[in-house]
Structure formats: structure tokens, C-alpha cells
Amino acid sequence: MATIPAEATEPAGTREGILRGMLVEFDTPGQLIAAANRVREAGYKRFDAHSPFPIHGIDEAVGIRMTILPWIVMAGGMFGLLNGLFLQWYTNAVDAESLSLIPTFLQGYNYLVSGKPYFSLPANIPVIFELTILLSAIAAVIGMLVLNNLPLFYNPVFNVARFRKVTDDKFFLVVDARDSKFDARATDELLSGLGGTAVEPILEYPSPSALPRPFLTLGVIVTLVALIPPALIWKAWVSKSSKPRIHIIQDMDNQAKFKDQRASVLFADGRSMRPPVPGTVARGDLQHDDHFFRGIVGEAWSTTFPLHKLPVDDALLDRGQQRFGVYCAPCHGLTGDGQGLVNQRAIELGGAWVPPANLHEAQYRERALGHLFNTISNGIRSMPQYGDAIPPADRWAIVAYVRALQRSQFATIDDVPAAERAQMPSAARPAEATEE
Amino acid sequence: MAVTVGEYDNTFETPGKRAPLVVGDHDFASVTEAVCNVNERPMREMPLIWYVLFGIAVALTGVLFGSIGYLFLTGVGVWGVKNPAGWGFAIINFVFWVGIGHAGTLISAILFLFRQTWRTAINRFAEAMTIFAVICALIFPGIHVGRVWVVYWMLPLPNQMAMWPQFRSPLLWDVFAVNTYFTVSLLFWYVGLIPDLATLRDRASGFRKWAYGLFALGWTGAARHWHRYERAYLILAALSTPLVLSVHSVVSFDFAVSQVPGWHTTIFPPYFVAGAIFSGFAMVLTLAIPTRALFNMKDIITLRHIENMNKIILLTGTLVGYAYAMEFFIAWYGQNPNEKFIFIARAFGPYAWAYWTMISCNVIFPQLFWFKAIRTNIAITFVISLLVNVGMWFERYVIVITSLSQDFLPSSWDYYWPTTLDWLTFIGSFGLFFTLFLLFIRFLPMIAIAEIKGVMPQARAGHDQADGGH
The missing domain is CATH 1.10.760.10 (Cytochrome c-like domain)
Structure with missing residues (x-):
């Protein structure tokens, strides 16, 4: 890596940086396309055109081939489709006796509802459809991010102050120093001849790689605190107790009423059941015949x-x-x-x-x-x-x-x-x- | 440079000339400034009305969660649902809010596929509206199940009871449809936000830079990234289009698959979808008209946008009117005495007041949009958008309540009375919706900045080379 004096860069002050690439700034999308064509024709491969919005015609100028993203989406969609199909067949239509080796909580079975067929495609299509769409969409977003190598929070190009305008109204062409044709002097000359408003090197400054101390302390504390609830649950899980279990959701399990054959504090005889009144016979209870x-x-x-x-x-x-x-x-x-x-x-x-x-x-x-x-x-x-x-x-x-x-x-x-x-x-x- | 409002009315088409989508003397930087200004100005410079509305919305959100808490502690008996109307406000509000959401997806996905570039001005907050509306919608089926702590039984989760959902029930399809809809809408919205979050990141400093930077994922606007981004966006639009049609179809199956008179009709799926888009566009207008005035977005959300939305309201309102008429026709033509009875009872029975509110709000008033003078009149548009919101809520009220309270068994007929808690929960859901919306306006770019720049004349590459500027 070539190092160049820090005086040549805007933000650096006295520090020296490692040259990671070079950029040139333009005012209009048309200039960017023209410049990208020139750089590509000069034989560069590792360069990119940065703009605040997608520019029509930039793909050919930079030499971008069609992305494989649609195939990733199709794979995601097919996975969703088969998943939907299998999920419904397995949980509602599989013969339970064939699954005796599978633990109970994972067993599907013949789920009979009103004599309807266990598996009927028309009734199962909505869920299959929704899962296909869901998995396709997730594949599209994750696929796009992964192919773009995002998230990438640290990028040397952010060290160039003027590059902040790339999301506002300026257009940049960035040549990566890893390109085989990259040469600090020759590339500088090429970029300077493109008619841009400024040419600047992209420098990376050595920075302490250790985590800042407050983050470290906070992280340790949060981790320890977060471990307390699982530890308590684990303790309750492995130890024995004579106390009744904690009954958070009552579900009407305990009701304020007297049950048969139970003690009661309400009546003098201490029983919840009432004897018949002496000397009386309840209706229908007389069996004198x-x-x-x-x-x-x-x-x-x-x-x-x-x-x-x-x-x-x-x-x-x-x-x-x-x-x-x-x-x-x-x-x-x-x-x-x-x-x-x-x-x-x-x-x-x-x-x-x-x-x-x-x-x-x-x-x-x-x-x-x-x-x-x-x-x-x-x-x-x-x-x-x-x-x-x-x-x-x-x-x-x-x-x-x-x-x-x-x-x-x-x-x-x-x-x-x-x-x-x-x-x-x-x-x-x-x-x-x-x-x- | 683009022409100003005074010079050029962009609601008229001049042959051979493309009506500008952004009016006023805007360039890229001024668009960025106009949109980001709302997010970047100090809190004290937010308009007073924002504070007032936010205060009310937060209070109503408190009412919502208070009502829900009371419901959980007491049980669904606190609502007006009882025999024979076992579905009350919870289902009405659910369908209402899900329907509202549909316009956002229509604008972001279907209009995108049809290359209706005017959508760029309104798609961001229409999508935000979708997400907030679906959040409100998801609350209602969640809380109306009775024992909310076992609500996870709706999902196919392995459990020791070996209990699985019944996949042949439309209510379960609903679980999948609405959750998929929420997830995909959120992904779509977030993908659209990434470049604009990067814009905010690059203009901010300190904590805001960190926070926006976190969600901008290190976006640099590289052409390779844009290439895959646009492809992903197109795919998401193509996925959302059938999804949005399926979601309200599935919601309508909740009704149509049953045998209840007035519900058991094949017209329900298209009729529900049309009604959903109709109500959603009305809500977009209800939100857009005050917002553009308050934050000076009239150059970006122009009169042309308002007029276009009014045209869609006219179209979908007429479709809904056709569906109402066709229901009556089929009730007569089908010669099923229960069907005939229920439709006559809707129009002239004990709920006639709700029926005619629905008809006047949904069928009669939107027809005024045949006149250009009314389509381009902001005040009248705003009033009609509110009326459509009211009318579409009553549509769901009429469908749910009239059919249930007068079903096959006359001895069980009873009039449905919502309780105070029904009303508090319903009004509270508006509080949640507006709280989220007002926070969104404050902290996220309400216009898709990158997309707007892409439809400005300066963005057409080669333009500046041909004639050296504008």
C-alpha cells in the first residue's frame, strides 16, 4: 500500500493514512456516466459510481452484470411453498401411527374436522401462498443485503468529508486501491482528466481496535443481569420444592365455591355439604312403596x-x-x-x-x-x-x-x-x- | 429548472409536454433540504399543532392500553358481544384497519409496477400508514380471543399437547395472511428507507448520526448496490401485488366461507379488495392534506397528486357501489329467502341508519369527484376523505352486525349494542395510529427523497450533455 502525506487530504491534520482508493466528484449524473465509461475503458475493474439515486444507464457504464438476486428469491419462494405444503400435510393429514419414533410434541396426526378430507389442496392453498410470498420477500431483502456486502458500518470512503454529499446532490466515482491497475499517480491523472469538481484520495487511519471502555463495562453488566432470570429458572427446574407451583394464569382453576366432601368454615358442623332438614323428605325422594x-x-x-x-x-x-x-x-x-x-x-x-x-x-x-x-x-x-x-x-x-x-x-x-x-x-x- | 405553481398548473396535460411531478424551483439539494428539514429542526420549532395532536394521540393510546388491560383482567364480557352477534367491534375494527393499510401497498407496489411515477411523492408515508394500520389491526384479533395468554395456539408451534392448528379454517389463513402482510410491508418500507436514512446520517452528527447510521447499514449509493437494490425493490413490488390482493380476499373468506346470510357470497373477495383500497386512499388523503400544508410540502405533494388519488377514490368507490347493488341483485336472483330477507333488513330494518350512512358516504359523495373543480379543491377533498373513512367503517359494521343479529333463527334475534369499552378501544386505536404517524413524521423522511430525485428532470442522464443544463 502506498502511503501519501497527510497534508494532501482535507480531514487528516497531521496523521498519515493508508491509501485505500481515489474518488472524483461530479455535479450531474450525465458526467458520472461519461466518467465511468472512461475509467472502464482504461481497464479498471474495481471501481464504482456513487449517486444519490439510481441512474438510468449507469450499469453499462460501470460494467455491471445482471444480479443473481432473482434466483435467490426463487429459491426462497420454493422453500416457502414446500414448507407450506409439508407443514399442512404433516400437522393435519399424516398417519400418526407411522410416527411412533418421533417425540410427542413433534408428532402430526390425522386431524379430522367435520368429515372433511385430511388434505385438500384448495383449502391449503392460502397458507402455501402466504408462506411462498413471505419467504420470497425475506430472501429478496437478505439476498440484496448480502450480495451488497451490507451492513458495512466501517468504510474508508466515509473518511472523505465531501463524500457525505453522495446522498444529497453530488455524484462520485470511486476507484479501489486493490484494483490491479491502480497506481497513485496514474489513477490521479486519469481521474483529474475527467472534468470533475474535485479529486481526492481515500485514506484509512489506524485507529485503536479495542472496544471503548464504557461499552465494555456496559456490555458485561447487561450480560450478567440478563443471565439472572435464566439462572433462576434453571435453579427451579433442577431443585425440588414442597410448595405448590406458581399459578400465574388461573384459567378459573381456583374458584370461590364449596365443593362436595370438603371442609367449610362457614357452617357450624364444618362441612360444605348440607344435610336434609330433619323430619322432611325432598320431593321425589319418598320411597315408601x-x-x-x-x-x-x-x-x-x-x-x-x-x-x-x-x-x-x-x-x-x-x-x-x-x-x-x-x-x-x-x-x-x-x-x-x-x-x-x-x-x-x-x-x-x-x-x-x-x-x-x-x-x-x-x-x-x-x-x-x-x-x-x-x-x-x-x-x-x-x-x-x-x-x-x-x-x-x-x-x-x-x-x-x-x-x-x-x-x-x-x-x-x-x-x-x-x-x-x-x-x-x-x-x-x-x-x-x-x-x- | 422546473416551473413554479403559479406559472404551470400540473393538473392539466399539455400535449407534447410532460407535466412536472415536482413543482417550484427545486434542485436535488433543495429537495433534500425540504424533506430533511422536518426531521432536523429543533423540537421547539415543530409546529404547535404537532404538539397538540401528539398530546391527544398519546392520551388516546393510553385509553387503548387501559381498555385492553381492563379487558384482560375482566374478560370479553366487558364488550357488547353476546348471542347472536358474537362478532362485534373487534372484527369490525380489524377489517377496517387492515383495509386502510391496503392503499399503502397499492401505491408502493402496484403503481410502481405500472410505472406511475407520481407515486414517489406519497409512497413513503402511505407505506408508513400501512404499517401503523396493520399494527392497529393486529391488536384486535389478538385481544378478542378471550384467553389472550394462549394466543400463540394460533401458530403451528410444537407443544407437549401435540396440538396443531386446523389449516382448513379461514381464520387460520387470516393469521398467515395478515402476519405475512405486516412482515412484507415492513421489509418493503425499510428497504425503501435505507437510502434516505443514509441521507439523514450524512447530514447529522453525534447520536443522531449513530442512530441513523445504524439503520442505514453503511449505504454509499454505489451503482452496484443500486443495481441489486432496484432489482430487490422490483421483486418486492411484484410480490406485494398478489399479496395485497390475497390479504383482503382471505379476510373476506372469514365471512364468505361461512353459511350466514349476507356473508355467503362469491363477490366478497373482489368487493373487499376494492373497499380496502378505497378506504386506504381516503386515509392517505386525510393524512397528506394537513401534512403537506403544515410542513410546506406542496411542491412535492402537488395538486396533481391529490387529483390522481381522488380519481382512484372515484373508481374504487364506484366499484364498491356496484358491489352493493350486485349483492341486492343476487339476493333477489338467487331466490334464497334468507338472503332476500337479510338484504331487505339491511336497508329497511333496525340497522337502516347504519346502512344509509354507508351508502351516502361510500357511494354518493365520492361521485362528486367526476367534477374537476371538486377533485382539485383541497377543502372538499379533505371532507370527502373523512366521510369515506366513516362510510367504510360503517360498511364493516353493516356486514358484521346485520347478518349476525338476524340469522336463521328468529327466536335468537337481538339488537347489538356496543359498550363504552368497545368505543374506548376503537377510539384508542386511532390514538395509537396517530402517535406512530406523528413520530414517523418527526423522525423519518416522510417523502422518498431518493425516488423523488429520480423522477426530477435533472435526473435524466444525457439531458445536461445535450443542452448543457436545464
Whole structure:
């Protein structure tokens, strides 16, 4: 690098600088174009024309080739497009079972909404489109800056005071000292002959490279302070505590109300639940009819239906069949033979299991109606009580249906009304029907 | 040199002569000075009215954030939304503000692609307006979700619940469209600002030099840089053009994809886009007319610019009027009793007052712009721009409220009453908008200096060689 005396430069005072290039100033864009043509024709490559606004025709004069920026943008756009496509397919349409090795928080799955297709391009186009545009735009801006080698906050050309006018109304041609043809004297002569208003060397002055002390101090303090919150979080993460977690967002989790079976300071007995007022019965809670509510007549299980409360007819049997299917069939099976799905599964799993009763065994066929009713109400062995879940009328309906099931398994042709015997399928001849 | 206002009225075309875009005896330096002066003058030399407006705007911003804080602490029950109108002011304001933003992108991108060089005088603050309007718009869907602390559920972020957004919903398309729109608008605006920030940097000293220099990224105006810069700018314009059309189309899908009478129509996307540009240009005028008077920009934002914008308002206002008429026609032609009912109810039902406010502001008054005397009258233009702003807000009110409050089930019909907090939040959003805008005017060049220089006659290279000057 050639060094030249500091007296030749405007801002330098007595310091000496390293020559980084030379610039020439013009007043109009036309002069700049003409000068750029001259410099290019003189064989220079590392030079540039600086102007406050883009000048039409400067590209040819400086010898600028078409930028590759559009290709970068296209790559960005394609990335956005494929990303949009994959994101929607993966999160809404992928088969979850194929992803068992991927951690839960990254798993996509078949996201069913109103029976619509998991992946339908028309519905997915808006997001694909927006992501394509977004990534293209980001690629355009970042690509432009990177190709231009920006941001570049330190540039020796800023040392020339008159260069500040480049963003106002002056036009500059700058020749870089790294150009193979650059020579302090010859380049000076060439630039001086271009008709510019001033020719000036671009000098770089050695400056202390260390960070200024206040910046350093401030940086250290800010860094240390910024480390405190993550350190506290890390401490909470690795240590154990008996205190409840901090509950910032309540989401109605804690409400000012009394829950069942909890203590209360409001009532004298210390309970949140209230007992009924002594000597009273709530509406609908009076169950004085032993026959209907408990299946007992006198001191024994009733052998009749509580006909004073409900008639035994087709409607009751239909209801019974429906309720039986809901509450009983899972264990006892749809025919009542004790081979329900729960039983099958329990046997498959092995282990201790009390199988549900086969309702067609003699002891159950002969059991009194009230006794069956009581078993449904209060449960037996591993069978839970259904008195809370099934209202009494429905329990009687189930009893009626169980009786019907029992009869169905031991029916003879005599049980079929004579008028309908002709409709019996040929396979079900009287003798075989009896055996079934 | 260019001719002065007195000598040459640039709203007339003289055959064979190009009407100047910058009037007055301006050269490059005086343009720089005129624009930068607003940013560089001492604070005490800012006009009193700037301080007054800034004070009001900051107070209203306080109202906005106060209302939002109250909303967060209490819940969305503080708003007027309830059955059957589950969408109220939040959606109306969202659509209103997003629509306002569209004119900025139209000016910066579409007019750029069409080489409408007059856009250079207004594109910078139209783009700023876009960004501030979209900020205001983004607030409303953010705060109307009920549990704002889980608002990030709208984004496809990996989470331990293995919960993903439902990509077949227009509301999710909206999230992507509006966020993309904001990001791209911000990038576009910033790219346009880089050379002008360099101008401010080169004129400043001390902290201001450092701050402007930081954002100017070391710009030197090199021809190689300009080459890629112009290419990037062109690409951004070409990307923004379909983007701006898509954004309001997607916003309209929020309505059009549903089954609600009055919403379920295919005309919504183009109709919303036209309405958005219409309202945006009105807002540009509302901002430009006082600003150019206050900061003496009449040579740069000339009467020709105002007139051109008025022509676009006339065009888009007529398009919007056509859409209103076509909605009625299709409601009759389609013979769907619910559609017919809702359109008759709009015009003559309980919300007729809002409907006819909308019609008069959006369809009737802009038609005055057929007359050149009115197009070039600053005072009337300003009043009509305000009316269009009002009318376009009411358009969204009519669409959202009338359809929801009288839907398929007559037993659930109810009149929608906004609460005081609805109004405070809405008015407060104007405070935020104007606060940002007034700060922008003070601290950033409100005119694209480099672009203006490029459209001045002195910028045409070869011109000075041919006849040795001007």
C-alpha cells in the first residue's frame, strides 16, 4: 500500500493514512456516466459510481452484470411453498401411527374436522401462498443485503468529508486501491482528466481496535443481569420444592365455591355439604312403596311385577331390551349367557376374575322377580350396584326383559301363537326349535 | 429548472409536454433540504399543532392500553358481544384497519409496477400508514380471543399437547395472511428507507448520526448496490401485488366461507379488495392534506397528486357501489329467502341508519369527484376523505352486525349494542395510529427523497450533455 502525506487530504491534520482508493466528484449524473465509461475503458475493474439515486444507464457504464438476486428469491419462494405444503400435510393429514419414533410434541396426526378430507389442496392453498410470498420477500431483502456486502458500518470512503454529499446532490466515482491497475499517480491523472469538481484520495487511519471502555463495562453488566432470570429458572427446574407451583394464569382453576366432601368454615358442623332438614323428605325422594322400590312384598321377594305402577307390555319390554343392551350386555352378553365382551376380555387377560352369571341357569330362571330387581339395584359379588344409575321403572323393565330372554332360550313351538307358526323359518322345525 | 405553481398548473396535460411531478424551483439539494428539514429542526420549532395532536394521540393510546388491560383482567364480557352477534367491534375494527393499510401497498407496489411515477411523492408515508394500520389491526384479533395468554395456539408451534392448528379454517389463513402482510410491508418500507436514512446520517452528527447510521447499514449509493437494490425493490413490488390482493380476499373468506346470510357470497373477495383500497386512499388523503400544508410540502405533494388519488377514490368507490347493488341483485336472483330477507333488513330494518350512512358516504359523495373543480379543491377533498373513512367503517359494521343479529333463527334475534369499552378501544386505536404517524413524521423522511430525485428532470442522464443544463 502506498502511503501519501497527510497534508494532501482535507480531514487528516497531521496523521498519515493508508491509501485505500481515489474518488472524483461530479455535479450531474450525465458526467458520472461519461466518467465511468472512461475509467472502464482504461481497464479498471474495481471501481464504482456513487449517486444519490439510481441512474438510468449507469450499469453499462460501470460494467455491471445482471444480479443473481432473482434466483435467490426463487429459491426462497420454493422453500416457502414446500414448507407450506409439508407443514399442512404433516400437522393435519399424516398417519400418526407411522410416527411412533418421533417425540410427542413433534408428532402430526390425522386431524379430522367435520368429515372433511385430511388434505385438500384448495383449502391449503392460502397458507402455501402466504408462506411462498413471505419467504420470497425475506430472501429478496437478505439476498440484496448480502450480495451488497451490507451492513458495512466501517468504510474508508466515509473518511472523505465531501463524500457525505453522495446522498444529497453530488455524484462520485470511486476507484479501489486493490484494483490491479491502480497506481497513485496514474489513477490521479486519469481521474483529474475527467472534468470533475474535485479529486481526492481515500485514506484509512489506524485507529485503536479495542472496544471503548464504557461499552465494555456496559456490555458485561447487561450480560450478567440478563443471565439472572435464566439462572433462576434453571435453579427451579433442577431443585425440588414442597410448595405448590406458581399459578400465574388461573384459567378459573381456583374458584370461590364449596365443593362436595370438603371442609367449610362457614357452617357450624364444618362441612360444605348440607344435610336434609330433619323430619322432611325432598320431593321425589319418598320411597315408601316396598314393592316398586325394593321388590319386596310382605317379608319375601315379590313374584309379581308392581302392576299398580307400570303395565307389563311391549313398550316395557322394548325399553328393557334397550337398557339391558346399555347396562347389562357388556358383561352378561346380548343373550344373557354371561359371554359379554368384558368377560371375554377378562378371560383373555387371565388373572382372578369372577365371571358374570349365565342368566339361563336354572337357579336364575327360578329366582323371584323381586330378587332379580334387588340384584340389579344393589349388585352382587363383583357386579356393582346399578340403583343409582338406573331408575326403578327401568330396572323393572330390565327384569321383564331378562324373563323374556330366559323364556326365549327354553321355548317350545307351543309358545308360538298358532297363527304365526307358518312363518317360522324352515330350518327351525318344531323338534330342533325345542332343542335350542 | 422546473416551473413554479403559479406559472404551470400540473393538473392539466399539455400535449407534447410532460407535466412536472415536482413543482417550484427545486434542485436535488433543495429537495433534500425540504424533506430533511422536518426531521432536523429543533423540537421547539415543530409546529404547535404537532404538539397538540401528539398530546391527544398519546392520551388516546393510553385509553387503548387501559381498555385492553381492563379487558384482560375482566374478560370479553366487558364488550357488547353476546348471542347472536358474537362478532362485534373487534372484527369490525380489524377489517377496517387492515383495509386502510391496503392503499399503502397499492401505491408502493402496484403503481410502481405500472410505472406511475407520481407515486414517489406519497409512497413513503402511505407505506408508513400501512404499517401503523396493520399494527392497529393486529391488536384486535389478538385481544378478542378471550384467553389472550394462549394466543400463540394460533401458530403451528410444537407443544407437549401435540396440538396443531386446523389449516382448513379461514381464520387460520387470516393469521398467515395478515402476519405475512405486516412482515412484507415492513421489509418493503425499510428497504425503501435505507437510502434516505443514509441521507439523514450524512447530514447529522453525534447520536443522531449513530442512530441513523445504524439503520442505514453503511449505504454509499454505489451503482452496484443500486443495481441489486432496484432489482430487490422490483421483486418486492411484484410480490406485494398478489399479496395485497390475497390479504383482503382471505379476510373476506372469514365471512364468505361461512353459511350466514349476507356473508355467503362469491363477490366478497373482489368487493373487499376494492373497499380496502378505497378506504386506504381516503386515509392517505386525510393524512397528506394537513401534512403537506403544515410542513410546506406542496411542491412535492402537488395538486396533481391529490387529483390522481381522488380519481382512484372515484373508481374504487364506484366499484364498491356496484358491489352493493350486485349483492341486492343476487339476493333477489338467487331466490334464497334468507338472503332476500337479510338484504331487505339491511336497508329497511333496525340497522337502516347504519346502512344509509354507508351508502351516502361510500357511494354518493365520492361521485362528486367526476367534477374537476371538486377533485382539485383541497377543502372538499379533505371532507370527502373523512366521510369515506366513516362510510367504510360503517360498511364493516353493516356486514358484521346485520347478518349476525338476524340469522336463521328468529327466536335468537337481538339488537347489538356496543359498550363504552368497545368505543374506548376503537377510539384508542386511532390514538395509537396517530402517535406512530406523528413520530414517523418527526423522525423519518416522510417523502422518498431518493425516488423523488429520480423522477426530477435533472435526473435524466444525457439531458445536461445535450443542452448543457436545464
